[in-house]
Amino acid sequence: MADLFDPAPGDPAPEGRAPRPLADRLRPTRLSEVIGQTKVIGPDGPLGVMLDSGALSSLVFWGPPGVGKTTIARLLADETDLHFVQISAIFSGVAELKKVFEAAKQRRRTGQGTLLFVDEIHRFNKAQQDSFLPHMEDGTILLVGATTENPSFELNAALLSRAQVLVLERLSHAELEQLAARAETEMDRPLPLDAHARRALLEMADGDGRALLNLVEQVAAWRVDGELDTGALRTRLMRRAAQYDKSGDGHYNLISALHKSVRGSDPDASLYWFARMLEAGEDPRYLARRITRMAVEDIGLADPEAQRLCLEGWQTYERLGSPEGELALAQAVIYLALAPKSNAAYAAYKAARRAAKSTGSLMPPKHILNAPTSLMKDQGYGSGYAYDHDAEDGFSGQDYFPDDMDRAAFYAPVERGFERDLKKRVEYFAKLRRERSE
Structure with missing residues (x-):
């Protein structure tokens, strides 16, 4: 298949003729020839x-x-x-x-x-x-x-x-193998690689067909005896960096994968995506910030230790730097993935913000307002306030919402982790509140 005017990799080009790159020589002539x-x-x-x-x-x-x-x-x-x-x-x-x-x-x-x-x-x-x-x-x-x-x-x-x-999707391992085989046929020579090194070469291409052909052309030009193993291949070739734009889709796709793996209680997948981002050059401080957010959003009060561990991991990284400090962040990722999950606090916060936005500037009820002046006392500020420490069970049961607003229930703890105890407390105070309002 090789053109007589196309020298094999490593051989000199005919005088006056520049060798055509392998990628150009293998360019399909019909859509049916496209790989992938x-x-x-x-x-x-x-x-x-x-x-x-x-x-x-x-x-x-x-x-x-x-x-x-x-x-x-x-x-x-x-x-x-x-x-x-x-x-x-x-x-x-x-x-x-x-x-x-x-x-x-x-x-x-x-x-x-x-x-x-x-x-x-x-x-x-x-x-x-x-x-x-x-x-x-x-x-x-x-x-x-x-x-x-x-x-x-x-x-x-x-x-x-x-x-x-x-x-259009990145080429699969099988499609890259098909492309490499087509290149070997075009060059009329096999790549001097053993099976493991061949797989490593395909991985270096990272789903990029053009990059693979460039790598193949480099490897085919080497004059070696026998087959190279993976170590020799990596010594001779610079590993191609994975496709990743810190401000583009790669960045957001990978942090989404990490977040959802943590939420899904999968420590192995969580560590994989965490490592992928580090390998791509992501700033560990960004990851520290995001995993702390995960602790607050997806674990919350089901395990209050999660947030503390993230902050400590963040602080450890700031003191040790890379790569030593990254282990502390990895430990936090594992802990988050295995921690009991609850977004009750997160959901309650969002519900409270929506309520605050919709109710505008309603005043607090007068009985919970301070009255530092006589005029304010005359206006009823602080009148009827029940001091909870003086009440039975340390709970007065008073209403603290605005007078023109119905009582709302934003926080609904789940039956997981520490929130089991918090749910009992919520239910206990709700029961007392009902009894004292009757």
Whole structure:
């Protein structure tokens, strides 16, 4: 399969010819040759159905790097006989967009449609995104945008209403293996790796097909005797950092996974997501803050020790730093996952805030107001107040809500952990309150 003019990795290129990169040599020529993304481009996928019905609309491909966004867009143009134009939002401005739209109009007059592929489309501002709309509506262009960011946050509503968002996924281990095998066939040589090292190479690609082919090309260029093991591979190759944007979807997806694993009482999954974030370079102080929030929100008074342990772990990290202090945070994560769960205090707080917002500026009842002046005493401030320490059981049962507001019950403790005891106290005081109001 190798082109005679394409030298094998490590061999010199013919004079005057630069070797074509492996990723370019393996670029599919038909959609059926694309590895992965069958949920999108397969016969029952949304793009497959569009092509079968002939009802193709503008699209936004949302997915991580190296999963085929550009390749699929180019092949889509080939299969629909549209002229393919590619621009990048990083390097293009309004002036270039105007030229692209004008050229597309000229083609349309001759009966040729245009598929405009916009890489990193989320980098265009709102005004630039709006400039696509009239040309999408009148059929001058079929827009295909590509983004690694969540379109819901990065693209304006008008553009999203005219384009269908298709989610492309990182390549699975099996799909990466298929791609590596295709590369070996193209190069006409196997990779000099044992089974464990081969798996490690696929893991380094982190679901990115383009990254894998770049790694394969490096490994194939090595002149070695026999097969390399994992240790030798890692010595020769810098491990590729996992895809992770501290301000983007990766950040929020992983902290969501950590939070829900803690809430779901799974210490192993909790530790995994905690470790994933650390490996990706997340600030441990951010994690300390978030796990303390988890202790308050999801454990609350079912185990008051949880919050204390988080604060102590946070303080330990501040004193020891990384990596020693991260162990204290890991211990807190384990404790939170195994602690009894209750969001009763969190729910009560939110309910009280809603009530406070809806009741406005209602005054407290006069009997619980202080009366430091004679005028205030004459107005009834403090009149009738019952001092609870003087009452039987240390409980007067008075109403402390505003006069024009019905008594509310915000806090409903659960039958777990320490809140079992708190529930008994709530029920005890409620019983006394009923008895003393009769």
